[in-house]
Amino acid sequence: MSKLPSRLKMLGNFTVAVIKHAASGMKPVTEAQFLERMDACNTCPNLVIDDKGEGRCSLCGCWVEAKGSWESQNCPDKPSRWPRIKIGESGKPLKLKNERKDDNTEASN
Numbered sequence: 001m002s003k004l005p006s007r008l009k010m011l012g013n014f015t016v017a018v019i020k021h022a023a024s025g026m027k028p029v030t031e032a033q034f035l036e037r038m039d040a041c042n043t044c045p046n047l048v049i050d051d052k053g054e055g056r057c058s059l060c061g062c063w064v065e066a067k068g069s070w071e072s073q074n075c076p077d078k079p080s081r082w083p084r085i086k087i088g089e090s091g092k093p094l095k096l097k098n099e100r101k102d103d104n105t106e107a108s109n
Contacts, residue, residue: 002048002058010061017062017073024072033085037068040081 004010029037041047041055041064048056055064059076067073068082075082 002046004048004056004058005061013060013062017060017067017070020072021070027071028069029071029085033071034069037075037082038064040075041068044077044081046077 005013046058047064048058050056056062057064057067057076071085074080
């Protein structure tokens with residue numbers, strides 16, 4: 001069984017996640033996106049079930065159901081186990097602020 005990060009590390013991770021979530025307008029993912037994320041977490045070797053029966057990520061210490069419901073959050077595994085969230089009818093991927101400029105391509109119309 002994987003061990004959780006220290007309480008101090010988990011507090012820091014949670015603080016960053018809450019700030020990011022609030023700054024993004026506290027938007028939730030869709031039900032389909034949430035279920036897709038939970039499917040990924042449920043098959044992940046980094047999932048830890050705590051003494052209350054709740055799933056936690058051993059990489060960040062977050063409760064996966066809470067973190068998985070926030071649009072602003074990403075899976076901390078490398079590579080991420082959660083698919084990128086797509087928007088609009090065309091399904092264009094969101095441009096993330098932390099992506100390098102040379103990784104982005106111009107959208108064609």
